[in-house]
Amino acid sequence: MIHLLDLFGVAVFAITGALAAGKKKMDLFGVVVLALATALGGGTLRDVILGAYPVFWIADPTYIFLCTATAVSTFVTARFLKPPDKALKFADAFGLAIFTVIGTKKAIFLGVPDSIAVIMGVMTGVAGGIIRDVLSGEIPLVLKAEIYATASLCGAVTFAVLIRHFPFVPLPAPAAITVILALRMAAIHWKLSLPVFPPGKK
C-alpha cells in the first residue's frame, strides 16, 4: 500500500521535474535527468547522509524505470496537452506527503533521534525539488514561497510524535499525510506564505 503510494509520488515528482526541464528548453536527456533528480534526489540525499546503503533505488530498479517512462511520456504528451496545473498541484501535495512520511519513518527505524528523523523526512520531501531548481538555474522556489516545506515539517513532526505513542496502530502515517495535504491545500487556496526576510521591509 505504502509502496504503491510511494510509486505514485515518484511519478508525480518526475512529471514536475520533466516540466521544469521543458521550461528551460532542455533536450530529452535533460528531461529524464531532471525527472530522476526531482523524484529520487531527496531520498538519495537522505540515504547517503544516513549511510543507509544500498540507496533505495539501487536496491530496486523499478524507480529508475518508472521515472524514465514518466519523463518520456511527459515529453511526448506535452506536444498535445497543456499540463493540468490544478491537478498537478494536488498530486504534488500528495507526493510531498508520502515522501515526508516515508523519510521520517525510515530514519526512525534506523534509530536516529526524533529531531534528526524529522529533518530527514523534510529532506526527503523537499530536496528533490531544490536540486531540480538548482539544475535549471533557478533559486529554489521552496525556499522562497508558500507553505510548502512548512507543511512537510508539520507532517514529519506529527508522524514522529504519533509513532512514539501509538507504535502498533495504523494511525501515524494517515494522520501525517492528512496534516500535510490540509496545509498545502489551504496554502494554495488562500495563497498563504511564511513571513519573508527581512521582516518589516517591503
Add this chain to the structure above:
Amino acid sequence: MIHLLDLFGVAVFAITGALAAGKKKMDLFGVVVLALATALGGGTLRDVILGAYPVFWIADPTYIFLCTATAVSTFVTARFLKPPDKALKFADAFGLAIFTVIGTKKAIFLGVPDSIAVIMGVMTGVAGGIIRDVLSGEIPLVLKAEIYATASLCGAVTFAVLIRHFPFVPLPAPAAITVILALRMAAIHWKLSLPVFPPGKK
C-alpha cells in the same frame, strides 16, 4: 592500461573545468576547485551513492595531484596560448568514453543490476560537467545540447551487454569506447542533437 587512460581522462576534464573557471574570471583557487569538481565529481558521486568506500581519489592521491597540476598549468599557459578547441573536444570525448566505461564496470563488479550500472556509468561520465556548470552559474550544457550524455548512455549499454556475453574477452571496453567516440564525433561534425522539449514548438 585502463589506469593510464583514466588519468588522461582526468587531465582532460580538469582542463575543461579550469577553462570554465577562466570564463567566469575566477581566481587560482576557483580554477583548481572547478578542475577538481569536473574531473573527480562524477566518480565521487558514483562511489558515494554506491557506498563504495573509500572513494577512488581518497585511496590514491595521484588524482588530486594530477588535477591540481593540470589546473595550474592551464592557468599559466592560458596567458600565452588560445585553447585548441578542436583538439579539446576530441580529448573530452575520449575522457567521456573512459569515464563511462570505468563507472559501468565498477558498478557491475559491485553486483548492482545492469540497469543501475548503466546509470552509474553515465553519472561517472557527465556528473562532473554538470557540477562544473552549476558552480559557474550556468544551466548544465549537457542537459541542453548535443548528443553528449546520449553517447555515454549508448556506450554504457554496449559495455553492460557485452560483458555479460563475453566476460573473458577484452572486447567490451574497446567496443563501448568506440561507440561513444563515434557518436560524439558524429554529433560534433554534423551538429546532431536530441529533440528539444517541448516538441513541436519553436
Add this chain to the structure above:
Amino acid sequence: MIHLLDLFGVAVFAITGALAAGKKKMDLFGVVVLALATALGGGTLRDVILGAYPVFWIADPTYIFLCTATAVSTFVTARFLKPPDKALKFADAFGLAIFTVIGTKKAIFLGVPDSIAVIMGVMTGVAGGIIRDVLSGEIPLVLKAEIYATASLCGAVTFAVLIRHFPFVPLPAPAAITVILALRMAAIHWKLSLPVFPPGKK
C-alpha cells in the same frame, strides 16, 4: 574547548547563511535551510566522502538546534539591527579557522594520506559557503575573490605538518588557527586576492 569553538563557528556560519537568504528575500524556512547548509554543509560533505558515519550532526542534534535557533534569531533581530559587517567578517574568519582544523584533524585520525586530509580540511571550511551561494543563485564568492580558501589551505597544511612532528604537544591547532586568522585579517585589511584567470588580461 575545541567543541565550544566548533559551536561558535557553527553559529557564525549559520548567521552568514541566514543573511544571504535575507538578501534573496527568502521566507523563514529558506532562512533556516540556508543557515543549516552553510554551517553543516562542509562537514557533511567531508563525512559522506570519507564514509565517516554517522555524520557529525546526526550523532549530536545540538548542531541542528543551534543552527535553527541562530537562524530564527537572525531573522527576528534583522528587523531592528543592521548586521555588524566588521565583527561578522572577523567571526567568520574564526569559524573558517576552526572548521579547517577540525576537518583536517578528523581526516588524519581516520588514517587518510596527509594530502587528502588537507583537502578535507579546506572542504570543511569552504564547502558550506559554496552550497549557500549555489542555493541563493550566486557564483560562489570563495571561487572568485579574496584570500579565503587560500587561508584555509595554509592553515590545513600547517596543521598536517605540525601534528606529524609534534603529536603530543598542544601546538598544531593553535598554530593553524593563527595562520588562518592572520591571513584572513591581512586579506581583509589590504584587500589582497589571488591572481585572476586569465592572467595578463584586464
